[in-house]
Amino acid sequence: MAVTIREYWQNLKTEYETTYKVSIFNDYNVLMQYAERFGSYLRGLMQEHPSDVDVVCALATVEQVLRHEENSIHLLEDFLESYSDELSDTDKARVYTNLAFYYNDERHIKEYDYLSVAIKLNSPYVESYRGLGLYHFSSYEDNGSIEALTKGLHAFEKGISVSNDYEISFGYAVCLFELKEYEKAKTIFEQLLPNYPNRMRLLLGIAYCDVYLGNKKQALDRLKQIKLGPDVAYYLSNDDIYDFEVFNAYYVLGEYELFLAECEKAEEDCDLSGGLYYFGLWTTNQHDRFYCEVDKQRTELLECIEDVKSVEDFDSEEEKQSYIQSWEDDLEALSTVVHKIKNENYKPVVALKLCPIYGCYLIDCLFHNF
Numbered sequence: 001m002a003v004t005i006r007e008y009w010q011n012l013k014t015e016y017e018t019t020y021k022v023s024i025f026n027d028y029n030v031l032m033q034y035a036e037r038f039g040s041y042l043r044g045l046m047q048e049h050p051s052d053v054d055v056v057c058a059l060a061t062v063e064q065v066l067r068h069e070e071n072s073i074h075l076l077e078d079f080l081e082s083y084s085d086e087l088s089d090t091d092k093a094r095v096y097t098n099l100a101f102y103y104n105d106e107r108h109i110k111e112y113d114y115l116s117v118a119i120k121l122n123s124p125y126v127e128s129y130r131g132l133g134l135y136h137f138s139s140y141e142d143n144g145s146i147e148a149l150t151k152g153l154h155a156f157e158k159g160i161s162v163s164n165d166y167e168i169s170f171g172y173a174v175c176l177f178e179l180k181e182y183e184k185a186k187t188i189f190e191q192l193l194p195n196y197p198n199r200m201r202l203l204l205g206i207a208y209c210d211v212y213l214g215n216k217k218q219a220l221d222r223l224k225q226i227k228l229g230p231d232v233a234y235y236l237s238n239d240d241i242y243d244f245e246v247f248n249a250y251y252v253l254g255e256y257e258l259f260l261a262e263c264e265k266a267e268e269d270c271d272l273s274g275g276l277y278y279f280g281l282w283t284t285n286q287h288d289r290f291y292c293e294v295d296k297q298r299t300e301l302l303e304c305i306e307d308v309k310s311v312e313d314f315d316s317e318e319e320k321q322s323y324i325q326s327w328e329d330d331l332e333a334l335s336t337v338v339h340k341i342k343n344e345n346y347k348p349v350v351a352l353k354l355c356p357i358y359g360c361y362l363i364d365c366l367f368h369n370f
Contacts, residue, residue, distance in 0.1 A: 093123035129159025171356035
């Protein structure tokens with residue numbers, strides 16, 4: 001049945017793309033029309049084959065494409081309730097993993113529950129392990145829980161035994177990096193590099209490992225290879241390298257001239273009002289520039305306070321005062337960091353951070369797996 005379903009969708013795609021010479025995914029209105037046709041075909045199959053896992057999973061993903069995720073959830077949960085006794089563990093793992101994906105907004109507890117069930121069923125799908133790894137890593141990012149980070153590491157590690165693909169291996173290496181296992185993380189990044197030469201996110205990962213391993217020259221060489229923005233060599237639009245990811249590394253390395261130069265290139269896109277930039281200016285003896293930048297920031301904050309005071313369009317006086325207090329807190333924080341840099345030999349600290357690729361882990365994804 002799976003082959004028949006995929007052929008039907010491929011024929012629909014070909015019909016459009018041959019006529020108009022563009023991808024069916026370029027225009028959502030077009031995609032919606034063809035997804036609705038596909039959905040009608042699948043509903044017919046459902047009537048004939050109500051217990052077929054290929055049919056229900058395909059129909060669920062069509063509902064998701066049509067932005068009816070609640071229908072996707074109902075379809076799969078009802079399917080499990082009706083036919084669980086007839087399904088193999090592999091089929092159950094597939095359905096549970098897809099269900100988890102439909103629940104992945106704001107890390108719903110059911111996302112975790114369903115992924116855990118899929119893995120207990122020894123899911124043969126790498127998506128199950130990637131999904132759970134991402135779930136735990138996201139928890140770590142929110143609250144700094146080393147327990148969550150370690151669970152993420154274990155999920156990615158299990159996934160490698162299923163399929164040693166880029167995303168699962170990269171996620172595993174990222175977890176090692178965040179656990180300060182820099183040598184192990186670097187080894188994995190370097191093992192991926194021959195198959196993904198000049199992939200910017202990999203180069204950044206290797207550079208960060210070298211920063212913390214004390215390999216300054218190697219780190220600088222890698223950082224200078226990195227191109228900002230989308231990784232055009234791999235047609236990636238979801239893996240941009242941002243300015244701060246590079247200039248923060250220069251700061252950690254103590255290369256303050258390079259740090260300042262990169263900061264100033266990024267001035268239009270980045271907020272340079274933090275302590276790192278002021279420390280860089282002060283420690284390189286650019287005191288006039290230091291005072292100028294601080295005064296500029298102080299003036300901007302004072303203007304913001306006055307602007308809020310003059311605005312009447314607030315729901316309440318309490319709301320207005322909270323905005324004023326927020327700007328006043330920023331003003332106080334600025335004064336504090338400036339005083340500490342000048343008088344207390346204070347150096348603001350920044351940690352270099354990596355994260356896995358937060359991509360799709362839907363097994364039956366119309367965009368990625370059909």
